[in-house]
Amino acid sequence: MNQALLQLKHALVECHAQGRAYDVLAFMADQGLSRSPEANQKLTFEAGALQAGAAPAHERDQEAKDWVPREVALRAALERAQQSLPDPHIVLGYKKGLGRGNRSLYWLELSTETTEEADSSTHQSPPRKSVTYRRTEKGAVKPSSLVRWLMKDGEFRNMSPRGITMLLGIIIGTICWALCLAMILLGLGVSNQPLTAGSLILLILAFAGFWFGWKSLYEPWFRLVDERIVKAPNWVPALFEDPCELEMYGQRKARWTRLVRYNADCPMCGGEIELVPGRPDQRLPLVGRCIESPHAHVFTFDRTTLRGAYIGPVLPDD
Ligand SMILES: [Zn+2]
Known part of the structure; x- marks a missing residue:
């Protein structure tokens, strides 16, 4: 396991991808590596722990469950980082917390030892084609000194x-x-x-x-x-x-x-999605584009539902 975690850590650095999903995975890998090799218990993380460990200081006040990327984005990032590595790969284990007080759990494990506990419905599912955007809190985006007098709290x-x-x-x-x-x-x-x-x-x-x-x-x-x-x-x-x-x-x-700033985690590669003009390849004025692949991973943006659907080029069938 430690060998695979070490490989994952190098792979995360080497793929030079940017995004919350990659920061979270790097944190989980580091924590796994810093444990004693004899520890048998699975190392699980709650959303709050992932946020405390991987979020930059100004994002730590947000609700943890909103801050942590969706599992589909984390899985996509894992897959992308390890695509050229030999098996076994590290995969994400995820258990949704049902009901009050039960928090969702995240962990890393080897693909050969996938446990039943993980939500099998979402395991190894093909990339989903929808995204959920996040909106920054009031006052989180600072105005320039030119308009600061005008925009109190942004x-x-x-x-x-x-x-x-x-x-x-x-x-x-x-x-x-x-x-x-x-x-x-x-x-x-x-x-x-x-x-x-x-x-x-x-x-x-x-x-x-x-x-x-x-x-x-x-x-x-x-x-x-x-x-x-x-x-x-x-x-x-x-x-x-x-x-x-x-x-x-x-x-x-x-x-x-x-x-404000809207962003999301790309369900296809785990990169960060930001809003940019749709032109020249899209007809919508504003679309969500993944910074890792801006012309292939493209999504609509709806500011009322905070949801978006895939509108990029036709995807291969496999
Ligand atoms: Zn992407």
């Missing part, structure tokens, strides 16, 4: 003084932006000089600048009204935050705008 109420200030700022900014472009065009038009290469370059630069500014400063806020969730422009979250989303929620009278 959110603001649209119809509050702060919300209205922001709204007016965006509208006035957009108008000024359009006026600047109009003035450049007008300036070129009234100069009555023949169109030279220099003025043509200026024109192209003006258009490119306008387009870039519109896309990164203003357009996401306008799309937010219709789409309810968009990728946050780079200047909205703090400098060291990972990419995140802007989301509008609540009823007509009490609508809020907040900074």
Whole structure:
């Protein structure tokens, strides 16, 4: 067993995969290796122990059962890490806690000694084609210093003084932006000089600048009204935050705008799934893509149910 755990540990490092499932497996393997080789008892973990051992500090406050990846993602990560290793492989044992007070248990074991205790229904099942997303807690995604005054705890109420200030700022900014472009065009038009290469370059630069500014400063806020969730422009979250989303929620009278991050564990390889634009290969504006295989492991995203279905390329039958 120890030999196989050691192999697994190396394999996890060598596959260079990123994601919660891999961190959890590395923690379980380390714990198994640090035990005395004579210990006969199976080393089982509850969700809380996995979270305490493998989660980064800022994720330890979350509910443990929500933090731990689904078994399908853990199994997929194990399979991927060990695909080039000889048998026996390490497999995941999982026992669902039924009823109150009974917690789910996770453990690692050799594929040759699979015990009856594990939920046989989920054992060795083919990759599932659905994902469950997680939403960060309120205030977990820090806004940049530019908008920190506006977004207390990472959110603001649209119809509050702060919300209205922001709204007016965006509208006035957009108008000024359009006026600047109009003035450049007008300036070129009234100069009555023949169109030279220099003025043509200026024109192209003006258009490119306008387009870039519109896309990164203003357009996401306008799309937010219709789409309810968009990728946050780079200047909205703090400098060291990972990419995140802007989301509008609540009823007509009490609508809020907040900074959040959605992610999930890929059921096909255990990597991390993040929300990114669907283009060019998908028609949906926002889809979940696995960072390990962004164009093959693609899923829909529904912010109300937090579920997603596989929409990537056709999978081989076996
Ligand atoms: Zn994946």
